[in-house]
Amino acid sequence: MANKILFPRIYILASLLLLVSSTNSFGQKNSQxxxxxxxxxxxxxxxxxxxxxxxxxxxxxxxxxxxxxxxxxxxxxxxxxxxxxxxxxxxxxxxxxxxxxxxxxxxxxxxxxxxxxxxxxxxxxxxxxxxxxxxxxxxxxxxxxxxxxxxxxxxxxxxxxxxxxxxxxxxxxxxxxxxxxxxxxxxxxxxxxxxxxxxxxxxxxxxxxxxxxxxxxxxxxxxxxxxxxxxxxxxxxxxxxxxxxxxxxxxxxxxxxxxxxxxxxxxxxxxxxxxxxxxxxxxxxxxxxxxxxxxxxxxxxxxxxxxxxxxxxxxxxxxxxxxxxxxxxxxxxxxxxxxxxxxxxxxxxxxxxxxxxxxxxxxxxxxxxxxxxxxxxxxxxxxxxSMLYYRENELYAVRLGDYKAHFITKGVYGQFGGKEIHNPPILYNLSEDPSEQFDIAEDHPEVLTKINELVAAHKSKLIKGKDMLAERE
Amino acid sequence: MANKILFPRIYILASLLLLVSSTNSFGQKNSQxxxxxxxxxxxxxxxxxxxxxxxxxxxxxxxxxxxxxxxxxxxxxxxxxxxxxxxxxxxxxxxxxxxxxxxxxxxxxxxxxxxxxxxxxxxxxxxxxxxxxxxxxxxxxxxxxxxxxxxxxxxxxxxxxxxxxxxxxxxxxxxxxxxxxxxxxxxxxxxxxxxxxxxxxxxxxxxxxxxxxxxxxxxxxxxxxxxxxxxxxxxxxxxxxxxxxxxxxxxxxxxxxxxxxxxxxxxxxxxxxxxxxxxxxxxxxxxxxxxxxxxxxxxxxxxxxxxxxxxxxxxxxxxxxxxxxxxxxxxxxxxxxxxxxxxxxxxxxxxxxxxxxxxxxxxxxxxxxxxxxxxxxxxxxxxxxSMLYYRENELYAVRLGDYKAHFITKGVYGQFGGKEIHNPPILYNLSEDPSEQFDIAEDHPEVLTKINELVAAHKSKLIKGKDMLAERE
CATH class of the missing domain: 3.40.720.10 (Alkaline Phosphatase, subunit A)
Structure with a gap:
């Protein structure tokens, strides 16, 4: 019987503590x-x-x-x-x-x-x-x-x-x-x-x-x-x-x-x-x-x-x-x-x-x-x-979960290879292969499908801002 | 005057502490x-x-x-x-x-x-x-x-x-x-x-x-x-x-x-x-x-x-x-x-x-x-x-301080290039260039001289053990 009486009290106390703790964390309403x-x-x-x-x-x-x-x-x-x-x-x-x-x-x-x-x-x-x-x-x-x-x-x-x-x-x-x-x-x-x-x-x-x-x-x-x-x-x-x-x-x-x-x-x-x-x-x-x-x-x-x-x-x-x-x-x-x-x-x-x-x-x-x-x-x-990898104004690659598809690759400025279009894209599992060495596109058509859907959804809603970098004096 | 008297005492105390601390560290004589x-x-x-x-x-x-x-x-x-x-x-x-x-x-x-x-x-x-x-x-x-x-x-x-x-x-x-x-x-x-x-x-x-x-x-x-x-x-x-x-x-x-x-x-x-x-x-x-x-x-x-x-x-x-x-x-x-x-x-x-x-x-x-x-x-x-880098029974490379000279290079098993002899050797500063990308042998003949001396001294005293790996049943 003691337990039955004690439990609710502990519960209320715990709830109060939780409340205090949540307003003390980065709550939106506590400007303090x-x-x-x-x-x-x-x-x-x-x-x-x-x-x-x-x-x-x-x-x-x-x-x-x-x-x-x-x-x-x-x-x-x-x-x-x-x-x-x-x-x-x-x-x-x-x-x-x-x-x-x-x-x-x-x-x-x-x-x-x-x-x-x-x-x-x-x-x-x-x-x-x-x-x-x-x-x-x-x-x-x-x-x-x-x-x-x-x-x-x-x-x-x-x-x-x-x-x-x-x-x-x-x-x-x-x-x-x-x-x-x-x-x-x-x-x-x-x-x-x-x-x-x-x-x-x-x-x-x-x-x-x-x-x-x-x-x-x-x-x-x-x-x-x-x-x-x-x-x-x-x-x-x-x-x-x-x-x-x-x-x-x-x-x-x-x-x-x-x-x-x-x-x-x-x-x-x-x-x-x-x-x-x-x-x-x-x-x-x-x-x-x-x-x-x-x-x-x-x-x-x-x-x-x-x-x-x-x-x-x-x-x-x-x-x-x-x-x-x-x-x-x-x-x-x-x-x-x-x-x-x-x-x-x-x-x-x-x-x-x-x-x-x-x-x-x-x-x-x-x-x-x-x-x-x-x-x-x-x-x-x-x-x-996910992550979208733009280079200048082109979407070069997309990461979705562990996977990254490259539609276009290009080296660093002046080094490591020119622009290459990949159609179908190349695909890496970044969690297993962080150095992007082993293309596994053939083994994962379902991933490419999902990434293509993500790209289509992104592009359909994309409104490009007016180019603020090009004009010079 | 007080300082003159105090100083030796502090010195003795410090010496004693040092002694205690040295026998408590990994001293060779204290089996405890x-x-x-x-x-x-x-x-x-x-x-x-x-x-x-x-x-x-x-x-x-x-x-x-x-x-x-x-x-x-x-x-x-x-x-x-x-x-x-x-x-x-x-x-x-x-x-x-x-x-x-x-x-x-x-x-x-x-x-x-x-x-x-x-x-x-x-x-x-x-x-x-x-x-x-x-x-x-x-x-x-x-x-x-x-x-x-x-x-x-x-x-x-x-x-x-x-x-x-x-x-x-x-x-x-x-x-x-x-x-x-x-x-x-x-x-x-x-x-x-x-x-x-x-x-x-x-x-x-x-x-x-x-x-x-x-x-x-x-x-x-x-x-x-x-x-x-x-x-x-x-x-x-x-x-x-x-x-x-x-x-x-x-x-x-x-x-x-x-x-x-x-x-x-x-x-x-x-x-x-x-x-x-x-x-x-x-x-x-x-x-x-x-x-x-x-x-x-x-x-x-x-x-x-x-x-x-x-x-x-x-x-x-x-x-x-x-x-x-x-x-x-x-x-x-x-x-x-x-x-x-x-x-x-x-x-x-x-x-x-x-x-x-x-x-x-x-x-x-x-x-x-x-x-x-x-x-x-x-x-x-x-x-x-220094470090000596042997591959099988050949000395391929030597590190001395920050510098590493390669006399011979070869890729990993079956990959990344065959055996190459480098004469003169190629040289890297491993502290500045840990990925061994930029050969600086031309700029540091003095380093190569020292490494060659080290190699000569090593080889002059080297007694090779009888090959224990080759024999099979």
Missing amino acids: NTPNFVIIFADDLGYGDLGVYGHPTIRTPHLDQMAHEGQKWTNFYVGASVCTPSRAALLTGRLPIRSGMSSAKSRVLFPNSKNGLPANEITLAEQLKKAGYSTACIGKWHLGHKEQYLPTNNGFDYYFGIPYSNDMDHVGKRNYKELAKEGQKAIVKEDYNVPLLRNTKIIEQPANQNTITKRYSEEAVSFIKENKDKPFFVYLAHNLPHIPLFASKDFLGKSKRGLYGDVLEEIDNGVGKIIQALKEEGLAENTIVVFTSDNGPWLPFKTHGGSAGLLRAGKGSTWEGGMREPGIFWSPGKIKPGVISDIGSTMDLFTTFSNMAGVPIPDDRVIDGIDLTTTLLEHGQSPRE | NTPNFVIIFADDLGYGDLGVYGHPTIRTPHLDQMAHEGQKWTNFYVGASVCTPSRAALLTGRLPIRSGMSSAKSRVLFPNSKNGLPANEITLAEQLKKAGYSTACIGKWHLGHKEQYLPTNNGFDYYFGIPYSNDMDHVGKRNYKELAKEGQKAIVKEDYNVPLLRNTKIIEQPANQNTITKRYSEEAVSFIKENKDKPFFVYLAHNLPHIPLFASKDFLGKSKRGLYGDVLEEIDNGVGKIIQALKEEGLAENTIVVFTSDNGPWLPFKTHGGSAGLLRAGKGSTWEGGMREPGIFWSPGKIKPGVISDIGSTMDLFTTFSNMAGVPIPDDRVIDGIDLTTTLLEHGQSPRE
Whole structure:
């Protein structure tokens, strides 16, 4: 009899505890507990370039620790295999073909490009502003360098950074391939006349790239400390390890991996400083830190480019090496530690973080991002089942579950083979064959049927945005 | 004045503490603190096949945890790129060419081989017996299957295992390539009539390979529990993931990576059981557990073979993928946690563990093993500066510091290119270019000179052992 009386009480107590616990997690309605977000985005980092992703000589103890304490995603994708469209995908949660941020005529934006991210696109920063976040973009923007396109016109309260790639505004007499061959000493910041902006004003030109990584990390730490009493979003997009490579004197010549390793070890050091600041300010448990990169390694630059590890090819291609990146999520007590081999994408950050902040997802447009919350917090199966691999404005490949069909393949820029049309497509099981070596299309016609259906459904609804990359001045 | 008086006292106190601490660490004279050793040796595991070494879909949480709590070596080498000579190298601390355990006529020992490890070779087990260790060999031996060559005649008190490779004694009608194509269900243990021995007696034939991994791990746990009151050495040499692949029903079909992943996840599970047993018995702090493998992945078997990650080629070759392996050292409070990118070798276990146990290194022969103690305990620079890469009885390549010169190259068995002589040799910087892509011989004649000197010194003193592999019955 005692049990009968006790049980309901325990049940009520448990329910109450559950209720308390659910409003204390990233509930949409409790603004007190709205998490902060820090996205650290590297440039041209390979899947295999971090210690915890298998690199033998690049030391990344802080990222390794983040991966150990948090989630290490091993099937995490970018929205495009090159800079501008990949960044547009992350910030809008949409395939760049929808926003006009990918083009058949230009891979990326250049210093003489006329346009940038269309004003009617909604960035993650604009989303989070709706929930009262303080927002900062620190680092590489590359979504338009004219004032109307800059971060401060796209939802960010603050901007500090180089507005495009660090190899643009090239004024040096020699090209980087020649310089790289002569070793790091030959590369001087004066060879690249890239501007450094604070908000919309140029504060330094050429930007001193020797210290840029260090300064970006310090800016992030300062912003976090200044905004610790309200929810904040920091989008820290490093300009490196994109070539030309630079490192500050504390890191230069220190890595066994050479200059590329020096650069990464300095980025890792910055990650450590950000984590430390979050801990010191008591923010670690309510801040989600994500680390990833925009696209795979720039292989033609040899040891000045990174490594995709066991993945095939690199930057520019729709082989895995071009579009699969390290994806590390960290928030002690919130992000459930583990290795996640489900599929995720940078586009999902838009949807996941909007939901966590209680901001409705725009319903007047297609959003490709999917909410990963249950995977991040509870190891639930990722709801993302597919990935579309665009190169410029063509759909080259599609992943559905374990399988990936290539309709078109092409090597990385200038290397590893020209454009090939595959009809019927070639098919790989990425879970069993991550290096894309063994075509199994003949054995799985049923998979190709499903993928073809997915492609047809996608294309039937696709509205291409006006090309924002092609026009130059 | 106070300082002058105080200082010597502090100095004496510090010296005393140092003394206490040094006798409490793996001192040679304190038999109370003589550590236990567990070497877990996989078969044909690739450098890239563990989670913490970068594999995207093989789940190895216990090995990942070991690496996080202990040392993850990223430049850890085997003594040969194929089974028999690699095992001889580990157990004797000597290049197999010295013991006659490599041959120009036969890669490994076969069920009709006449010989095995020469009686005058001294194994690590024989060394540790001199310090009173209980010793067990569990798993694959492959150093001679006749009674005089078995583990119990080579320093091991106990043996339980299959005495050679699990694909030998093939009696099935079809070969493995055909079977593998049909999927795991077609492979039955009856296709391979390999015996399972306890000490010197066959207790099961064909060995039930479906449960062999599980049973090996359980045998190791039992031996540890039975010998917890004296120093012990367990050499647990799994027969898998060498093909044919088998997994017990708890693991079969569970890994996203397919059957190869099932096998590795079962090995990892066994590692977890061993670690757990050591913790339960209070032995963790005085037991060093090492995990590594005999050689790189057997690539021609496609998804039934493993992955060398970013390293080139695999089993059989002297490219890095053939001879560099995961190397994880674990002992909480003793092994200083970290990633070690210095050079180490399985041959060094002989010397390191002999020294830790206080057993003199034999001085009547060349021992190639080097003591890694200061690196393991204090992160001191590894004293190993070079590696010799033999294939059968020819010296194909030499590593000196960051650099590796190839005098001869050849692909993995039946794949990736025939034998090529390089005169002058090709040269790679393995720290900057771990995938051996960019020949820099022209830029570094001084390195080639040093490597040539090293080779000349090595060859001038080399005494080749009598070929123990070639003779068949």
